[in-house]
Amino acid sequence: MKHINISRSLGRPKRSEQEQSTDELILTVAGRLFMQKGYQKVPVEEVAKACNVTKATVYYYYATKAELFTAAMLAMMERIHQRTLQILSEDSPLRERFLLLAEVHLQATTSIDLTTFLRENHQVLTTQQMQKMKEAEEEIFQVLEFALEKAMRDGEIRKVNKKFAANAYLSLLRMGNQNLANGSELFKDPKGAAIEILEFYWRSLQN
Amino acid sequence: MKHINISRSLGRPKRSEQEQSTDELILTVAGRLFMQKGYQKVPVEEVAKACNVTKATVYYYYATKAELFTAAMLAMMERIHQRTLQILSEDSPLRERFLLLAEVHLQATTSIDLTTFLRENHQVLTTQQMQKMKEAEEEIFQVLEFALEKAMRDGEIRKVNKKFAANAYLSLLRMGNQNLANGSELFKDPKGAAIEILEFYWRSLQN
Amino acid sequence: MKHINISRSLGRPKRSEQEQSTDELILTVAGRLFMQKGYQKVPVEEVAKACNVTKATVYYYYATKAELFTAAMLAMMERIHQRTLQILSEDSPLRERFLLLAEVHLQATTSIDLTTFLRENHQVLTTQQMQKMKEAEEEIFQVLEFALEKAMRDGEIRKVNKKFAANAYLSLLRMGNQNLANGSELFKDPKGAAIEILEFYWRSLQN
Amino acid sequence: MKHINISRSLGRPKRSEQEQSTDELILTVAGRLFMQKGYQKVPVEEVAKACNVTKATVYYYYATKAELFTAAMLAMMERIHQRTLQILSEDSPLRERFLLLAEVHLQATTSIDLTTFLRENHQVLTTQQMQKMKEAEEEIFQVLEFALEKAMRDGEIRKVNKKFAANAYLSLLRMGNQNLANGSELFKDPKGAAIEILEFYWRSLQN
């Protein structure tokens, strides 16, 4: 209703937040802030200011803070979902695709791993809101599981519990993200981290 | 007036909270609550009430909420440290010790993985407080790394970056914890989870 | 787009709200809502929604909320005025006319007694707005007073302060309304209430 | 618990609000303000300021605004109850006692008639809070009804529905209060009003 989506260049959707409609701008900014500081530590006012609008404007579009949070997270997850889907749709060997995926996600500020983050903030959300989040999360997992399943069928990797393998993969990526985020000397750069993580992970999948 | 502790169902009451001195009681209870709900969502008042004392009493022992948090976390980490140290000090094969460690920690409500938790709440702490936490965390890691190093020297596992391996191990354990915590069907019980996780992890360490 | 009025149970919908012009519709609906919940507890938005228009539309017709309130109340009072005038214009004995008036008003959701209601909300109105209200109220009183005066002249009732008598009459009607509105067992139905009230009131007017 | 009632001279409890404990002070002031301007139009902050404390202090004693309101009203009603009881307990003729009661209440800023007032603000209260109010109101009515009943038994007045008669009496007093409050020329002073009202009312009770 309040959406007037005026195009969206598929290539690099980063630059020029000014072009977004106000509600989209709020969504993007809120998502960034919530991820950076956590739900509790971002007053609605801060989101508003970062968007050059007033608190009341935020409430014009999103009825409650929790709803804004939900919407922002869902949008984020959808972006991740798409990016993941796109990478895994190529037809190179799974190992290559997983490596690429790792690189991409270790570079992104928005981690693939909303899991932890959501769990922390799950208490403010209504059951329905949580449900939506779970579904969105599940979709992302399914993309991974599907790719793993195919690789098993093709004999590219050994038979494993695909759910487990998907979880483990994301878990290791999250570890990478965190070590990159804080100044740990474990990894120097995303690329190196991706390689090391995948090399380690892959051993567990090998025939 | 005597404390009349009317039980508190969640998380087994650490045998005989009544016997602890007030400051220890506060520490324990605070630790439990912070872990359950997160730093932001636990008012000092709540800690106080759960201890049958007043807010002012909490402040009598701990100058600020952040300090209480720090102290509670350090105590927790110390307990984990000790437990970990104890398990890894035995002289069975590393794989067995890691399995046991996994079992123990997947059963505990207090996860071995404070890493994530600390990162969330890191903004309220002073640099000094963070420093202490880092050190405590580091100690836990070192126990793992030491065990891994020895196993490498003994040829029990292949040569790997021990820091990386320790991180990966904890990362997978955390994944286990989370899947056990929310109702995911991935694992049915801690024991099974421990086995599956270790089996997966170990493949990456094998010669 | 057509109005799709999905019924609104409380207070019979004043036959065919759809036919009214928008400004009249707003007036009617606002009147009903203000009476039901009180000025303060009816946001302009609520009036708008109940009319299937937007807030801005309400402001298009009425410059401020207070003005809308004033207009709605005046319209209401005018209706009451007319109804009262009509009943009291008949030439049956005063007692009969007062009884009929009582019945009619105890059945109406919109009480004859705006007095109290206005007093509550008098602080938001401008002096001029209050003035108009006072005048409208006064007109209603005058109809009663006129009838009382005539009855005195005709010897139908004893000599009393007509202003006082009019006030007392409305006061007792209000009491009736309230006892009917809340579930008090004092009265079972409007008709019975009217009879009882008039019987009591009349004794004070008798020669 | 938070009450430390340090005496209370039975004679004239008006003067010297400073002697009251903070919670009592808040109660008194809140009562006065709510009666003057209505629940909605008195921000908690205003109550606080009028007491020379901060908003937070008000909330220290009363969990919500509605609770403060309830407590203040109950206290008021209790005072009215006591005053009424005291006056009606004397053993002069009912007419004299009712006259005195009328005088007293027409002079008081705090009207005997909370009925209307409560009805307006009833929507913010919980059912339980409303219940308490109703009970307190009922008690006041019972004092009146009891006196009326006795007068009937003694043949001082005719047989009437005592509930009705009590309601009517309060209704007329309220009318008096309102006409005294706004500048209506109907009454010049409380004493005169009391006399006129009682004279009118009494005719309906006479044998």
Next chain:
DNA sequence: CATGAATGAGTGTTCATTCAT
């Protein structure tokens, strides 16, 4: 050792009102 009282600085949310279209 422990507490009751008090507070300052938020923080989510509401709402009357304006204005360009």
Next chain:
DNA sequence: GATGAATGAACACTCATTCAT
């Protein structure tokens, strides 16, 4: 004639913290 977008000013309520006793 009607509206979507935006806002400023309130306002209820929370909470970490202080302090005299």
